[in-house]
Amino acid sequence: xxxxxxLKGKGKAGKGSKGxxxxxxxxxxxxxxxxxxxxxxxxxxxxGFIPLIIVIGMNSEPKPQLYQLLSPDHMIIFDxxxxxxxxxxxx
Amino acid sequence: xxxxxSHAGAPPPSPAAAPTPPIPVGLAAALPPNPEVQGDAKGVSxxxxxxxxxxxxxxxxxxxxxxxxxxxxxxxxxxxxxxKGINQTFALSHSVFMGSMEVPSQSSDIIKxxxxxxxxxxxxxxxxxxxxxxxLTDGRLNARVKCDLTDNLTLKINAQLTNEPHFSQGMFNFxxxxxxxxxxxxxxxxxxxxxxxxxxxxxxxSLGSEVFWLGHQRKSGIGFAARYNTDKMVTTGQVASTGxxxxxxxxxxxxxxxxxxxxxxxxxxxxxxxxxxxxxxxxQCRLRGKLDSNGVVAAFLEExxxxxxxxxxSAEVRRIDHSKKDYKFGFGMTVGE
Numbered sequence: 001x002x003x004x005x006x007l008k009g010k011g012k013a014g015k016g017s018k019g020x021x022x023x024x025x026x027x028x029x030x031x032x033x034x035x036x037x038x039x040x041x042x043x044x045x046x047x048g049f050i051p052l053i054i055v056i057g058m059n060s061e062p063k064p065q066l067y068q069l070l071s072p073d074h075m076i077i078f079d080x081x082x083x084x085x086x087x088x089x090x091x
Numbered sequence: 092x093x094x095x096x097s098h099a100g101a102p103p104p105s106p107a108a109a110p111t112p113p114i115p116v117g118l119a120a121a122l123p124p125n126p127e128v129q130g131d132a133k134g135v136s137x138x139x140x141x142x143x144x145x146x147x148x149x150x151x152x153x154x155x156x157x158x159x160x161x162x163x164x165x166x167x168x169x170x171x172x173x174x175k176g177i178n179q180t181f182a183l184s185h186s187v188f189m190g191s192m193e194v195p196s197q198s199s200d201i202i203k204x205x206x207x208x209x210x211x212x213x214x215x216x217x218x219x220x221x222x223x224x225x226x227l228t229d230g231r232l233n234a235r236v237k238c239d240l241t242d243n244l245t246l247k248i249n250a251q252l253t254n255e256p257h258f259s260q261g262m263f264n265f266x267x268x269x270x271x272x273x274x275x276x277x278x279x280x281x282x283x284x285x286x287x288x289x290x291x292x293x294x295x296x297s298l299g300s301e302v303f304w305l306g307h308q309r310k311s312g313i314g315f316a317a318r319y320n321t322d323k324m325v326t327t328g329q330v331a332s333t334g335x336x337x338x339x340x341x342x343x344x345x346x347x348x349x350x351x352x353x354x355x356x357x358x359x360x361x362x363x364x365x366x367x368x369x370x371x372x373x374x375q376c377r378l379r380g381k382l383d384s385n386g387v388v389a390a391f392l393e394e395x396x397x398x399x400x401x402x403x404x405s406a407e408v409r410r411i412d413h414s415k416k417d418y419k420f421g422f423g424m425t426v427g428e
Contacts, residue, residue: 042259046252049234050224053213057181060215064177072175 147297157339163391174427282306334358386411
């Protein structure tokens with residue numbers, strides 16, 4: 001978004017300095033491409049940023065289970081209970 | 092805050108029409124703490140080691156203590172935040188807000204719009220990388236990324252994306268930290284470029300300056316700031332070419348009590364504001380109150396009811412004249428960090 005705005009400014013300045021000659025078609029091409037790319041990047045960020053954080057979080061150590069995302073338990077203590085059950089069995 | 096003083100004269104990049112949603116309290120706790128200035132490590136009688144000055148506070152945090160005491164997140168209505176930690180580094184947050192939001196208006200009347208929204212958020216906090224995303228029911232996304240590229244270089248990205256075209260904004264910050272200085276370069280949308288630099292000149296005094304340029308409005312500005320702090324007090328001053336002078340003074344009276352005062356003068360609009368406030372940090376609660384020269388009296392209480400459960404009470408009363416009377420009361424609860 002920031003780069004898009006700055007490229008837009010540079011593109012406009014380039015067009016102005018070249019006047020109405022056909023040499024501005026290259027600059028126009030670059031400008032259109034970058035505008036299209038920034039628009040797509042904005043949509044991708046808008047829809048994909050939170051899923052990206054969730055994917056990165058689910059793959060971090062210690063690896064959480066899927067039910068932990070949805071369960072309303074605060075500070076999941078199920079794991080502690082489960083591990084305590086294992087210790088009882090060993091003893 | 093340091094950069095916003097200079098920007099306040101020029102129209103800031105943020106859109107005036109869309110009201111910004113309140114950032115949940117959990118977010119403030121989720122942000123990594125900034126390194127403290129080690130002011131009084133050497134006694135007054137010892138020689139100052141001029142080659143080993145401490146690293147200063149970042150330029151935009153120069154008024155951090157005053158802002159923490161004098162500008163709590165006052166709100167009107169009901170607020171409920173729930174943060175669920177799934178991992179040491181990963182947490183999800185749910186936040187509900189029902190109340191009135193003030194809409195900025197040209198006339199002197201206050202226009203309030205009743206709003207209700209639910210906000211879902213995900214935090215990933217690593218020592219090297221921090222990702223925070225919040226999405227509201229109306230489709231607005233608040234994204235913050237902080238990444239340590241090397242030991243000294245940090246990249247910060249801050250973005251608010253909306254469904255309406257041309258209302259999104261974003262800012263890229265590159266921070267470089269030296270042994271006794273910090274510098275930052277900013278790129279924002281609407282062709283905004285800014286840079287700032289702050290340097291420790293003595294164990295207690297640091298001086299800094301910033302420049303910015305707004306491309307679309309062809310506006311530029313420069314500002315200077317100074318910060319002097321000891322163990323017991325912090326005082327800062329800022330001057331900007333946009334005609335803003337801001338001074339602040341915070342005195343730590345004891346471990347639990349600190350008092351703050353702030354003075355702001357805007358040369359363009361001939362506006363003068365001064366405010367005084369207190370901050371009590373007690374075992375079970377934190378109470379902040381302030382009194383303003385605009386006739387505003389405000390208080391904000393966060394009380395710890397139980398492990399991880401906080402009760403919030405917010406009050407703001409404005410009674411300066413008949414046209415701008417306003418009474419705002421809010422209550423809420425925070426579960427989780």
